[in-house]
Amino acid sequence: MTSRRAEVEDPLGLDHVREPRFGSPDEVGAALAAHKYLADPQTASVVFLADRLIKPVLVEGPAGTGKTQLGKTVAEALGARLIRLQCYEGIDESKALYEWNYRKQLLRIQAGQSGSDRSVDWHELEGDIFSDEFLLTRPLLEAIRATEPVVLLIDEVDRVEVETEALLLEVLSDYQVSIPELGTLQATQLPLVFLTSNNTRELSEALKRRCLYLHLSYPDVERERAIVLSRVPGVSAALALRIAEVVRTLRQLDLRKAPSVSETLDWARTLVVLGRDELDDETVGETLHVLLKYQSDVDKATKELLGNRA
Amino acid sequence: MLELLGAFVGELRAAGIPVSTTEHLDAARALVAVDLMEREVVKASLAATMVKDETHYAAFDLAFEIFFATVPAGALGEDAGEGEDGDAASGAQGQAGQGGGAGGQVSAEELAEMLFRALRDADQAALGDAARLAVTRFAGVEPGRPVGGTYYLYRTLRNLDLDALRARLMSAEGPIPPGSLAERLARDDAQGRIEQLKRAVQAEIRRRLVEDRGAAVLARSVRRPLPEDLDVMHATRDELAAMHRALVPLSRKLAVRLARKRRKGHHGALDLRRTVRASMSTGGVPITPIFKPPRPAKPEIFVIADVSGSVASFARFTLLLVHAISSQFRKVRSFVFVDGLDEATRFFEETQDPHEAVMRINTEADVIYVDGHSDYGRALTLFHERYASDVSRRASVLVLGDARNNYHAAQAWVLDDLRQRARAVYWLNPEPQGYWDSGDSIVATYAPHCDAVVECRTLRQLEKFVGTLA
Numbered sequence: 040m041t042s043r044r045a046e047v048e049d050p051l052g053l054d055h056v057r058e059p060r061f062g063s064p065d066e067v068g069a070a071l072a073a074h075k076y077l078a079d080p081q082t083a084s085v086v087f088l089a090d091r092l093i094k095p096v097l098v099e100g101p102a103g104t105g106k107t108q109l110g111k112t113v114a115e116a117l118g119a120r121l122i123r124l125q126c127y128e129g130i131d132e133s134k135a136l137y138e139w140n141y142r143k144q145l146l147r148i149q150a151g152q153s154g155s156d157r158s159v160d161w162h163e164l165e166g167d168i169f170s171d172e173f174l175l176t177r178p179l180l181e182a183i184r185a186t187e188p189v190v191l192l193i194d195e196v197d198r199v200e201v202e203t204e205a206l207l208l209e210v211l212s213d214y215q216v217s218i219p220e221l222g223t224l225q226a227t228q229l230p231l232v233f234l235t236s237n238n239t240r241e242l243s244e245a246l247k248r249r250c251l252y253l254h255l256s257y258p259d260v261e262r263e264r265a266i267v268l269s270r271v272p273g274v275s276a277a278l279a280l281r282i283a284e285v286v287r288t289l290r291q292l293d294l295r296k297a298p299s300v301s302e303t304l305d306w307a308r309t310l311v312v313l314g315r316d317e318l319d320d321e322t323v324g325e326t327l328h329v330l331l332k333y334q335s336d337v338d339k340a341t342k343e344l345l346g347n348r349a
Numbered sequence: 350m351l352e353l354l355g356a357f358v359g360e361l362r363a364a365g366i367p368v369s370t371t372e373h374l375d376a377a378r379a380l381v382a383v384d385l386m387e388r389e390v391v392k393a394s395l396a397a398t399m400v401k402d403e404t405h406y407a408a409f410d411l412a413f414e415i416f417f418a419t420v421p422a423g424a425l426g427e428d429a430g431e432g433e434d435g436d437a438a439s440g441a442q443g444q445a446g447q448g449g450g451a452g453g454q455v456s457a458e459e460l461a462e463m464l465f466r467a468l469r470d471a472d473q474a475a476l477g478d479a480a481r482l483a484v485t486r487f488a489g490v491e492p493g494r495p496v497g498g499t500y501y502l503y504r505t506l507r508n509l510d511l512d513a514l515r516a517r518l519m520s521a522e523g524p525i526p527p528g529s530l531a532e533r534l535a536r537d538d539a540q541g542r543i544e545q546l547k548r549a550v551q552a553e554i555r556r557r558l559v560e561d562r563g564a565a566v567l568a569r570s571v572r573r574p575l576p577e578d579l580d581v582m583h584a585t586r587d588e589l590a591a592m593h594r595a596l597v598p599l600s601r602k603l604a605v606r607l608a609r610k611r612r613k614g615h616h617g618a619l620d621l622r623r624t625v626r627a628s629m630s631t632g633g634v635p636i637t638p639i640f641k642p643p644r645p646a647k648p649e650i651f652v653i654a655d656v657s658g659s660v661a662s663f664a665r666f667t668l669l670l671v672h673a674i675s676s677q678f679r680k681v682r683s684f685v686f687v688d689g690l691d692e693a694t695r696f697f698e699e700t701q702d703p704h705e706a707v708m709r710i711n712t713e714a715d716v717i718y719v720d721g722h723s724d725y726g727r728a729l730t731l732f733h734e735r736y737a738s739d740v741s742r743r744a745s746v747l748v749l750g751d752a753r754n755n756y757h758a759a760q761a762w763v764l765d766d767l768r769q770r771a772r773a774v775y776w777l778n779p780e781p782q783g784y785w786d787s788g789d790s791i792v793a794t795y796a797p798h799c800d801a802v803v804e805c806r807t808l809r810q811l812e813k814f815v816g817t818l819a
Contacts, residue, residue: 064383064390084383084393091382092375092398099403200609238403238598239605247401248371254403260538284534291537293704320530335702344530 060090060117060231075269076105076112077262085253086113086231095211095232097196097247100255102237103299107194109255110233114190119231122185123192124178126199135206136216137180144168169220179210182230189230196246197236204243207234212249260287263303271307281318282307285344286330292343294336306330320345350380357416360568361399364408365575372399388417404576404595411571414555416564457508460486465514468542469521480549483509488554492561498554498571505550514546515539577809581663582779589662592808593704596666599812600673606816607677617641647679648772648818649743653732654693655750656685656716657723663779664749665707666808670815671747672697672706678818679743684736685710686728689718692736723753725795726760733763740770745818748799751780752792759791764798774798777805777814 068083114121182191214226263283379394467475487508488501518539628635654664696706
C-alpha cells in the first residue's frame with residue numbers, strides 16, 4: 040500500500056502536509072461504522088479517494104439520506120474539527136471567505152490621530168490595519184488557516200448563485216485563499232472537504248470538475264435494517280427487518296415524497312415508544328403518518344399496503 | 350490498463366456523458382490509488398471521478414459492465430464456484446469452459462433448484478454460477494451475430510419459469526395469508542430477488558458477447574441515449590419511467606431558474622424619492638440612482654395539447670412539466686383535444702398528484718367528437734369559440750402536436766387571431782424536423798401564424814423551451 044501511494048503524483052506540491060488518513064476503503068467503512076454511520080462500499084471508496092487524491096467530495100441525493108451526516112461523521116471519526124459553511128442565496132465573499140474588520144480599523148486610525156504623537160507614518164499604519172489582527176476569518180479561510188486537522192462542510196451549495204460559486208473554486212482546487220492586501224494564504228494542512236447539494240439547480244461544470252461525485256440514494260433493505268438497529272435502541276432485529284421492508288415497498292410506490300432514512304428512524308423510534316414488537320396491519324395504519332408527510336401519500340400507501348380494510 | 354481506461358472514456362463520451370481531460374486524469378490517478386482486484390471499488394472510483402450527474406449512472410453502469418466484464422466475472426467467479434456443493438460447481442466449470450456449447454448435464458429441475466437456493470440465500474457467487482448455466486442451456490448464443498443480447502435475455506428468462514420461482518420465494522418462510530401486509534412485503538421481496546437474477550443473466554450474456562465480439566463493438570450496439578436526450582415518442586416503457594424520474598428534479602431546477610431570472614435581469618423604474626434622499630449625502634448631486642424593486646408580471650400559459658395516440662406521451666410530459674412549475678406563472682390553463690376539445694385544468698386543480706391528473710385526463714376528458722383522429726382545425730375553432738376571449742396580452746399560447754391533421758381543414762386563421770390577442774403563440778412539435786410537412790403533416794400551414802415552431806423531442810429540448818417562457 041505504501042509503495043502504491045508514492046506513485047500517486049501530487050499536483051499541488053503539498054506532500055509535506057500530507058498524511059494519508061485511511062489505509063483502504065474498508066478502513067473508511069469501519070471507521071464510519073464505529074460512529075454509527077453505515078456507509079455503502081461506494082461511499083467508503085469515495086471518501087478514501089477524496090483523501091488520497093486530495094479532492095473535495097460533492098454529495099448529492101434525496102433529502103434525508105445522510106449527506107450532511109456523512110461530513111459530520113467523517114470529522115468525528117478522524118477526531119477533526121468540523122467547520123461548516125451553510126450556503127444561502129445571496130451569500131458573498133464577506134460571509135464565506137473573509138472580511139476586514141473595518142470598525143476596528145477605524146478605531147485604530149482614530150487612535151493614531153488623537154494620540155500625542157501625530158506623526159505616525161502612513162505606511163506603517165496601512166501595514167498595521169491590513170494585518171491579521173483586523174482580519175475576520177469566515178469558514179473557508181478558517182479551514183485553510185487551521186493548524187489542526189479539519190473537515191470542511193459546505194452545506195447546500197446549490198443555493199448560492201452561479202456567480203458566487205466561483206468564490207469556492209480557488210479554495211477547492213488549490214487549497215489557498217488570495218487576499219489582495221496580504222497575498223496568498225496557503226493551507227497548512229489539507230482539510231477534507233464535503234459539499235452537499237439538493238440538486239435544485241445545475242452546478243457549474245467548473246465546480247463539478249474539481250470534485251469527486253457521490254450520489255447517496257436510499258439504502259437497500261439489508262443496510263437500512265442495519266442502520267435502524269444501530270441508531271434506534273430497543274428495536275428488535277425482526278422488527279428492524281420488517282420496517283426496512285415496508286419502507287422499501289413505500290419507496291417503490293409513486294409518492295410525492297418518498298420516506299427518507301431519517302423518517303424511517305423516526306418511525307422506528309415511534310414504534311419502540313409505543314411498545315410494538317410486531318408490525319401488524321393496524322400498527323402500520325396508525326403510524327404511517329410518521330413516515331409520510333402528505334395526506335395524499337398516506338391515503339395511497341394505505342390503499343396499496345393494507346387493501347381496502349383500512 | 351491505461352488503454353482500457355482510454356477506450357472506456359471514449360465510450361462514455363459516445364454515450365453522451367461529458368468527461369473532461371482533467372476527469373480522465375483523475376480517474377487514472379484514482380486507479381493507481383485503489384486495489385484493482387476489487388471490482389466494486391474500481392467501479393466506485395471511476396464513477397466518482399468521471400460521472401457527475403445521477404441520471405448518467407445507468408449509461409455508466411452499462412458501459413462499465415461491458416468494458417470491465419471479462420476479467421472478474423470469468424476468473425473470480427469460477428474460483429468462488431468451486432467451494433459450492435458438488436454437482437453445481439462441476440457443472441459450472443465443465444460448461445463455462447466451452448462457452449456457447451449446448452448444455453445438458455444439469456436438468457431443468459436441478460437448475461431451478463440452484464436458482465432458488467442462490468436467490469433465497471442472496472448468494473452472489475452461486476447466483477452467478479446458476480446464471481451461467483442457465484445462459485448456456487437456454488440462450489443459444491450464436492457467435493458472430495451483431496446483436497445486443499436482448500433476444501438472448503428474453504429466451505433465457507422465458508425458459509426459467511420466473512413465476513413459479515417467485516411463488517416459491519414468497520412462500521419460502523411458511524404460508525402467508527393472502528391480502529395482508531405480509532403478503533405484499535413478501536411479494537416485493539421476491540420481486541427484488543428476481544430482478545437480481547435478471548441482472549445476473551444479463552451480465553452473463555454481455556460477458557459472452559464481449560468475449561465474442563469485443564467491448565467496443567458491443568458497447569456501440571447496446572448504447573442508449575441519456576434520459577434527457579431520449580426521444581419521447583420512441584422511448585420504451587423503462588425509459589419512460591426513467592424520464593418521469595428525471596422530470597421531477599428537472600422541474601424543480603427550472604422553477605428555481607425562472608424565479609431567479611425574473612428577480613434579476615432588469616431593474617424597475619427610478620425611485621425618485623429615495624434617489625433624492627440618497628443625494629443628500631453627496632450635497633444634492635444624485636450620484637447613485639435608486640430603482641424600485643422589479644415586479645415583472647408572471648405570464649399566463651395556455652397549453653393546447655393533442656392527446657391522440659401518436660403524440661400522447663409527449664403531451665403528458667409537457668403538461669406535467671408546465672403544471673409542476675405552475676407557481677412560476679400567474680395562471681396555467683390546459684386544454685386537450687383529439688377531434689373534440691376539453692379543458693383539463695380542473696384535473697390538476699382537484700388533486701395534488703399530477704400523475705393522477707394525467708390519468709384522469711386520459712379517462713375522463715371529453716376529447717373525442719367523431720372518430721378519434723386528430724382534427725387540429727376543429728379543435729382550434731372550438732378553442733376560439735369558447736376561450737379566445739380569456740386570452741390576454743399576458744398570455745403565451747402553446748400548441749402541442751405533430752400537426753398531422755388527417756387531411757381536415759387547417760383553420761390557421763385561429764392562430765392568427767390568438768396571436769393578435771396573446772403575447773406569443775408557440776407550436777411545439779415532437780417530431781424530428783425532417784418529418785415535418787411529410788404526409789398529412791401541415792406544419793408549414795400553421796408556422797407563419799406562430800411566433801415560433803420548435804422541435805421538442807427530448808426532455809432537454811423541452812426544458813430549454815419552457816425556460817424561455819417566463
